[in-house]
Structure formats: C-alpha cells, structure tokens
Amino acid sequence: MPDLASPLIAWYRENARDLPWRRDGFGAWGTLVSEFMLQQTPVSRVVPRLEEWLARWPTPADLAAAPPADAVRLWANLGYPRRALWLHRAATQIRDRHDGVVPRDVDALLALTGIGDYTARAVAVFAYGDRHPVVDTNTRRVLARAVDGRSQPGPPAKSDLAAMAAILPADDEDAAVVNAAAMELGAIVCTARAPRCEACPLAAVCAWRAAGYPDTGDDRRKQARYEGSDRQARGAILKALRDAEGHPVPADEVASEWPDAAQRDRAVDSLIADGLVEVTDGALHLPR
Numbered sequence: 001m002p003d004l005a006s007p008l009i010a011w012y013r014e015n016a017r018d019l020p021w022r023r024d025g026f027g028a029w030g031t032l033v034s035e036f037m038l039q040q041t042p043v044s045r046v047v048p049r050l051e052e053w054l055a056r057w058p059t060p061a062d063l064a065a066a067p068p069a070d071a072v073r074l075w076a077n078l079g080y081p082r083r084a085l086w087l088h089r090a091a092t093q094i095r096d097r098h099d100g101v102v103p104r105d106v107d108a109l110l111a112l113t114g115i116g117d118y119t120a121r122a123v124a125v126f127a128y129g130d131r132h133p134v135v136d137t138n139t140r141r142v143l144a145r146a147v148d149g150r151s152q153p154g155p156p157a158k159s160d161l162a163a164m165a166a167i168l169p170a171d172d173e174d175a176a177v178v179n180a181a182a183m184e185l186g187a188i189v190c191t192a193r194a195p196r197c198e199a200c201p202l203a204a205v206c207a208w209r210a211a212g213y214p215d216t217g218d219d220r221r222k223q224a225r226y227e228g229s230d231r232q233a234r235g236a237i238l239k240a241l242r243d244a245e246g247h248p249v250p251a252d253e254v255a256s257e258w259p260d261a262a263q264r265d266r267a268v269d270s271l272i273a274d275g276l277v278e279v280t281d282g283a284l285h286l287p288r
Contacts, residue, residue, distance in 0.1 A: 002205035004146060004167045005178045011201035012181035017188070019043065020050060021126070022180070028102035028127035030054055035119045036087045041079040043187075049078055061100045063091040069286030072276060073242045081238055082274050085287065086114025104128045117161065125179055131172045133164035134179040138186025142202070143167075145190060149207035152192065152218040233258060233267035241277065241286050248283030 020026060021034040033053055037046045053074060057063035063071065068088045075084035090112040094102055102123065103109055109120035121132040137153075143163050144153035164182070168175040189196050197203055208214070226232055236255045251268065258264040268284065271277040278287050 001147065001166065004202060004205065005169045005174065007201035007205075008181035008185065009174060009177050012177055012184060015188075016180070016184055017043075020047060026127075028104075028123060029058075029060055031127040032090070032102055032119070032123050033087065035122050036083050036114065037078055039080065039083065039119075045078060049074070049076065057091075059100060060091040060094040060102065063088060064095045067288055068275075069246065069288055072238070072286050076242070081234075081276055083114060085275055089113040090115065102127070104130065106132065121161075125176050129172055129176060131168065131175045132179075133161045133168060134183070135160045135164045136183055136186075138184075138190075139164060139179075139182040140186075141192060142182050142186045142190050145195075145208035146202045146206045149211045149214070150216040151208060151214065152216070154219060230263060230267050230270065233260070233263050234271055237264070237267055237271060237284075238276065238286075241284060244285070246285070248280060248285040250283050251279065254284050 016022065021031055030050075034046065034050055037050055037053075056074065057066065066088075068085055071084040071088040072081055075081050078084075093112050094100060098108070103112075104124060104127075106120045106124050109115050109123055110117075118134065118136055121134045124130045125132050125134050140153035140156070140160055143160075144150040147163065147167075164179070167182075168178055185200065185202070189200050190202075197206070197209055200206065203209055233255070236258055240255045241249060254268070255264055268277065272279060275287055277284050
C-alpha cells in the first residue's frame with residue numbers, strides 16, 4: 001500500500017479549518033458533546049450551539065443536574081433530537097460511574113448511552129491522544145477512492161476500522177493527525193458529488209484517479225426526503241413544545257397547523273415512545 005499518512009499530515013497542517021474542538025485545551029467533555037452534535041449535522045450549525053451548550057453545562061455533572069427538557073430545548077435545530085436525551089443520559093452515567101470525568105477507555109465509552117464505535121474512538125483519540133482508527137462517512141469515502149478505487153464507499157462495516165488502522169503511523173500523535181486529516185479531506189476536498197482532485201494531497205497515489213474515475217455505483221441506503229416526512233412533523237411538534245417554554249400544550253393544539261392530522265398524531269406517538277415528549281393530563285410537554 002502506498003504511504004497515505006505523510007501527505008495527509010503535511011496537507012492537514014497547512015489546510016485544517018480552525019474549529020473549536022481542535023484547539024488546545026478543549027477537553028474530553030467538549031469533544032464528546034461536539035461529536036454528538038456533528039452526527040449528520042453541518043459544522044456551521046454545530047459551532048454556535050456547541051458554544052452555547054458548553055457555556056451552560058461546562059461539565060457532565062452540570063448537564064446531569066438539569067432536567068432532560070432543557071437539553072432537548074437547547075438542542076434546537078440540530079439533527080436527530082433523541083441525541084440530546086442520549087447525551088443527557090451519558091452525562092448522568094459519567095457523573096455516577098466515572099466521578100464526573102469522561103472515560104478514556106474505549107470500552108467504557110461504548111458502555112455510555114448513545115456512543116458507538118466512531119464516537120468512542122474519536123474521544124479517545126482527539127481528547128486523550130490514544131492511538132485508534134477513527135472512521136466517519138468522510139473517512140470511508142477517502143479510503144474507498146484512494147485505496148480501493150471506488151467512486152463511493154459501501155455501507156458501513158466493522159472492516160472499516162481495520163482499513164483505517166492499516167494507514168495509521170506508529171506514533172500516537174501522528175496517528176491522531178491522520179485520523180483528523182482523512183475526515184477533513186473528505187469534508188472539504190474529496191467530497192461525494194464534486195471532488196476537487198486538483199487540490200488533493202493523495203492525487204498521486206489515488207487508485208480511483210489512476211483508474212480514470214470509474215462510476216462504481218453507490219449501494220448505501222438513501223435517506224428519505226425531509227419535506228413532508230414524519231421527521232419534519234416531529235420537528236414541528238418539538239419546536240412548538242420548545243416555544244411553550246415549559247408550559248404543557250393540549251395534545252389537540254400542538255402543531256395544529258400541520259396539514260396532515262394523522263401524520264401529526266403519528267409523530268406525537270413516536271416522540272412519546274422515544275421519550276422526547278411526555279403527557280400529563282392530556283397535555284404534552286418536554287421530558288421532565
């Protein structure tokens with residue numbers, strides 16, 4: 001396999017975006033919160049919300065002491081609001097199991113609510129400097145093109161970790177940079193629809209480029225359209241309850257302007273099942 005690490009490190013040190021979670025002293029809790037927020041949500045929406053969140057809850061114990069409704073309310077327009085509840089539960093577990101300190105061990109991180117392979121390793125690597133492969137959607141696309149010669153990656157698989165581990169240098173610090181660089185490259189250069197190959201540090205060793213950029217297909221599951229979806233209905237209901245500022249809203253009045261009453265009721269039921277909404281005396285409110 002060609003050396004991917006050296007050009008990635010050199011490129012990253014010249015081109016990495018200045019983002020809060022990359023700054024010295026950001027801390028494991030901030031890293032954990034940022035990783036929860038960044039899942040399928042653009043950086044531009046995450047940065048202001050992250051700063052607001054950490055100003056209000058600078059430690060896991062601070063968040064654990066707050067009502068879950070406050071976490072859901074401050075999550076606002078970030079994607080997948082269940083993650084706000086999961087983050088609140090993880091903060092409570094960190095307080096109760098780990099004396100309020102975000103654990104360093106990957107298995108201990110995986111035991112926390114809402115944390116999977118990517119987030120656990122991201123915290124261990126980027127907050128604590130340990131050597132592990134970290135793989136997100138952008139990383140998988142870079143590896144698919146540079147190593148396997150495919151236009152798009154396949155569905156996520158456990159083998160992704162081994163593929164990333166194979167390009168990591170032995171030095172812990174360099175390995176952390178390579179992890180971050182592969183994600184950054186996929187985010188801003190080796191993008192899904194319009195890769196800027198002329199600006200890519202891996203152009204000289206990229207298998208996909210060498211093969212003439214073949215279209216090898218894309219068999220990943222496509223996300224359903226948002227407009228008019230149950231997800232949009234759920235978002236409208238949560239916004240109405242956030243705007244109510246803790247006051248219960250009668251079930252038949254919440255998001256009453258939603259055009260499909262059956263869909264709205266279905267969305268309410270799903271939010272209750274997820275623990276994002278509670279019912280008291282026929283009125284809806286955020287979880288207490």
